[in-house]
Amino acid sequence: MNALGDVASIKRPSLHSELTDRLRDMIVEGVLTAGEKVPERALCEKLGVxxxxxxxxxxxxxxEGLLTLEPNRGARVRAITLEDLExxxxxxxxxEALAGELACANISNAQLTELKKAHAQMMTHYKASDMPGYFHHNQRIHELIMQAADNPTLSSMYQSLAVRVRQARYLANMSAERWQQAVEEHEEIIDALDKRDGQLLGTILKRHLMNKFATVRQWLEAQEPSDAG
Amino acid sequence: MNALGDVASIKRPSLHSELTDRLRDMIVEGVLTAGEKVPERALCEKLGVxxxxxxxxxxxxxxEGLLTLEPNRGARVRAITLEDLExxxxxxxxxEALAGELACANISNAQLTELKKAHAQMMTHYKASDMPGYFHHNQRIHELIMQAADNPTLSSMYQSLAVRVRQARYLANMSAERWQQAVEEHEEIIDALDKRDGQLLGTILKRHLMNKFATVRQWLEAQEPSDAG
DNA sequence: AATCTGAATTTTGAATTCATTATTAAGTAA
DNA sequence: TTACTTAATAATGAATTCAAAATTCAGATT
Structure with missing residues (x-):
């Protein structure tokens, strides 16, 4: 027995897992753009591995679906298509609907308080027309709901999907009307959580996301006008 | 332009992807048992890679969640716990509920016919008390529904979850009553598909699975009696 | 000039080698 | 005998090397 207490062990994540996270970020942030070939050696040199x-x-x-591997021809950043989004x-x-149901069943008062705080902050940014600030707290709210659902498997699956569409979600700017609608939906979300009405929250969240989808779809259709030949 | 028609190119899957499938099978089939350490070198020699x-x-x-990697300590087959199942x-x-909804929206008459055929075959095995035969057609029915849903991302996510619980599902034997109940649920499933009632089918499938869960839970609790200290 | 052929180069796939960490075994002291 | 220390062994992590496939480029032919 040594004199040290319960010291946190030195965590040294393996190189490959750090790399995985790093590359995932690079894809999400658009450093590696969609459709682009990923040259192994060049990337290795750049990252020093x-x-x-x-x-x-x-x-x-x-x-995870972020890349496609063509045998003997390397990796390619998977381009998001309308079909993918659909x-x-x-x-x-x-x-999200499942997360909402589970969250209503499991959420603590402390967690609900925190959610309301995040909601209030988001509203501040909305009123200031600060879109990035709004997005930030928006994302945090959805993360808190997922956290309250207390289901890591659900959470990681959701995350892997969210990563795939994140670019599109951020790039697609909301109209003033759509933004207002989104805010109203968020008030419904808080209400449903307050009432711990899982069914209702699930329905709202699903609708909320499908409205987001409509926005993204419009944007994407404007971006890649009809590939139909 | 050459004289050859649209000949299928020679597909030569890379070694690592074949290996991935092979190992996944080994885990599902229980060749590599839960909790067991995966000795890299020994496996390499056995498989000749x-x-x-x-x-x-x-x-x-x-x-995919089938293994856990402990840094510098290798891989371990992830043991299914009651918490995992929950x-x-x-x-x-x-x-499955989503698949049901989508299937009702998309299913063709031909697909529906095939599903009914699979259902009839399953019933034959049920009446003959042939559990393996029943399971086989049962699985096929759920695959056909997933196929009719026509959403590859959904399908692959479902698959990766199904793999994780497959062992438990097969090992947990159904009682006669539970078996009868499952069969009744399957008739409801066919009815809902026939009516193209997506909401209804979703509800039934969810209930069907939760009943299955109850069976598996009982079995698992019998297997690992209370680890609570 | 344009297209086809084939060699040279580059890139990927997989095996091997080297380095580091963990595990086991042996030896020593209490 | 038991517990602790330390050396030996084995396993994993990562870089390098070798082999095979794809791509590029130069030259020849029409």
Missing amino acids: SRTPMREALKVLAA EVFPLMGAL | SRTPMREALKVLAA EVFPLMGAL
């Missing part, structure tokens, strides 16, 4: 951990990371990201949004809706 | 592709496969399976089943329920 060898190809072994790099390739491990690429495999994982491909499994697959992903209903799924996210189902997961 | 080097450590590089093996490690890539392990990373992917860890990302996380996974509601999730699967939400995904």
